[in-house]
Amino acid sequence: MPAPSATALRDALLADREQALTRLYHRAFPPVRRYVGNHGGTAQDAQDVFQDALVILYEQAVGGTLVLTASASTYLVGIARNLWHHEQRRRARLPHEALPDDAEPLAVLAAEEVEDSAEPAFAVLDYVERLGEKCRNVLLAFYYFQQPLTQIAQANGYRSVRSATVQKFKCLERLRNSVRRAFTAENIEY
Template structure:
């Protein structure tokens, strides 16, 4: 069994810029962090090959941040890598959704007016169940494109990491409510 390195050791090996040391660091990162990321991608409409791509891109981002001195050991490397991978995969999913909608000539043709009104009622009910605080945070971030720094200040949280965690919990709550109330993609149509 290979030696399990501490987070500090991994950062030091990557900073050394010696191929054998960097390889040792990446082997440790892979053996400890690939499976949770693979599981996340697979459970969110992905495959093993997508998980591999996301993980490789995550390691590249991490490597560059360490090399440029922009990574600070303020939490576990595993959590940091998972956060990067999650963001990369969610961006990919968002791109996929946008390409589906832009490929449709006219979305209105796919929905009857009564269906749209019923969908909006369901969506409003779910947002009401989510709670005002989470609803405002998600609206600010996704619709008003408010930066994480501005949200941190606006909601009086101590750090951007705390704000990201709050936003993530709100989004997770919304997803659970959407699943519980059996909403579908058509319920999120932009047509009024």
């Protein structure tokens, strides 16, 4: 059996990103939710990790840097697992960062899983479109067109490469927060 094609995934994302992301969500989020829950995470942790993993996969696929040796959903679960391990190590270094009182570990909620087909869809690029022209230009130039920061700084009128780097980081954080808020607001039940 030949390895899945990263080109096919890229084409699917470019042709109908909402449908492609929905398919990935249905296949990959339940295992990520279980994994994070079984390893001490909350429902919010699972959502955050999945969103970050999806952004990484999307950027690699559309940017042409993705190499698949398994299915896209398996690759996405692997990214999420690595992100969760990284987050656990980060939290271990910061012991004062405890779970909020109202956070329930996902292991408690695992018995209440809903049908996968009822999960909502979302499209990351829709959120990129809402960022505003300056942020959209910076993120697309850096991640999708792989332009050097010197070129991005010059094209967008930043005084230095450092200013462009800071702006890129701020825009990426705005995008992540926007996607997280929308993902949470879609009333996903566990």
